[in-house]
Amino acid sequence: MNVEEMSLSALRRITHATDVHSRALLREYQLTGPQVSILKEVARQGEAPIGALAKASYLGAPTVTGIVDRLERQELVSRIRTDVDRRQVRIALTAAGKRLLARDPSPLHAGFREQLLKLPKTEQRHICDALDRVATMMEFAASEAQQSSTPRT
Amino acid sequence: MNVEEMSLSALRRITHATDVHSRALLREYQLTGPQVSILKEVARQGEAPIGALAKASYLGAPTVTGIVDRLERQELVSRIRTDVDRRQVRIALTAAGKRLLARDPSPLHAGFREQLLKLPKTEQRHICDALDRVATMMEFAASEAQQSSTPRT
DNA sequence: CACACATATTTCGTGTTGAAAATATTCGCA
DNA sequence: TGCGAATATTTTCAACACGAAATATGTGTG
Incomplete structure (x- = not known):
């Protein structure tokens, strides 16, 4: 199996494991x-306003809107409209939200975290570096593709 | 930012870039x-039957059913029921499917592929290793979680 | 043979995701 | 002031993803 296929396969495995954990x-x-x-x-x-949450999480604003809807339904956050800029919606934690966070849920498996932290520091760095490089290369590729469809300004 | 947060962030960036490419x-x-x-x-x-495709792609059978539905709608594949086992559905490429594959589409950015292949072989190996280790650690963590909820037989 | 169990696929329900369009509001400039 | 451009959020839409349940078929045992 070549490099490309191996990366693709590993990425699918990661996505799958993440999804399974999400349902757990x-x-x-x-x-x-x-x-x-x-x-x-x-x-x-x-x-924070929706846009800031979206940017920090590498998600689109519509996606965050939906997630916030569901968090609000459980009263873990609330939408606040201020008078400074009535377009903006600020999302605030409720008491229930704070209580839930105190239980320390993680979007990643606790078991994964443990294994990662058990590795030697150099290994940990290698892994972070590799993930970061893959992300950066993909983002660069995407931005290039974007530009080629809009060649001139 | 600690190792955990960095990995998480990189993974989200990768997922996002992949999704954006999918829409392109x-x-x-x-x-x-x-x-x-x-x-x-x-x-x-x-x-191949649906189940084999699902396993090879690290996807669930229901997911593949939906994807095959859409491929079939475009007549890129066809469902074939054989008499050996009438539960099974075999998915076959059509002529149009072959023609489309000849155009060499990739689920990963062409630009990403280029950059990856331009790196020294050792770097390529590092990256594959790291991705594979992350995938393996996550799958292991998931299987452990599974077992702990069913402690005894 | 009949009935329980196993296997392959599909259906259904819910959540995630982003693009495009719709809506509401603010800002800049004449 | 007024009006067009810019910005923030939401709505709409199509695809993806999984688990649970439904359906259809096959297998094994009494």
């Missing part, structure tokens, strides 16, 4: 992986 | 990334 989270916390990610991002940023 | 494919070939993957898998295996 749903059973345990009534919350999926992306919902946990956004909830944590809200906690990190504090009263 | 749709414009160019009227086919998404997963559809291309399955079409290629059909070409590789030749008259």
Whole structure:
């Protein structure tokens, strides 16, 4: 199997494992992986607008809108409209949201985290480097493709 | 940012780039990334049942059923029921499917592929190793979680 | 043979995802 | 002031993904 096929296969395995974990989270916390990610991002940023959450999570605004809808339905966050800019919606954690985060759910398997941290520091760095390089190469490829369809300004 | 957060962030960036590319494919070939993957898998295996395609692609059978539905709608594959086992459905490439594959669509960005292949062989190996290790660690973590919820037989 | 069990696929329900379009609001400029 | 451009969010739409349940078929045992 060549490099391309191996990478593709590994990426599919990663996606699959992530998805399976997301459904396990749903059973345990009534919350999926992306919902946990956004909830944590809200906690990190504090009263953040949708757009900021989307950017920080590498998701589109419509996606985050849907996730926030479901978090709001469970009253883990609330939408706040301020008078400074009435287009913006700020997402705030509720008390229930804080309680849930205190249970420390993670979008990644606890077992994965353990194994990763058990590796020597150099190994950990190698892995992070590799993931980062793959991400960067893909993003660069995407931006090039974008430009080639709009050759001149 | 710690190792965990960096990995998570890189994985989300990879997922996002992959998804964006899938939509670009749709414009160019009227086919998404997963559809291309399955079409290629059909070409590789030749008259494969749904289950075999699902396993090879790390997808669930219901997911592949949907993808095959859409490929069939475009007449790129056809479902064949044999008399040996009438539960099974074998998926076969049509002439149109072969023609489309001849245009060499890829579920990964062409630009990404180029960059990957331009790297020194050792770098390529590092990246494949890292991706494979992440996948393996996640799958192992998932299988452990599975077992802990069914402690005894 | 009949009935329980196993296997292959599909259907259904819910959640995730992004592009395009719709909506609401703000900003810049004449 | 007024009006067009820019910005923030939501809606709509199609695809993807999985688990559970439904359906159809095959297998094995009494």
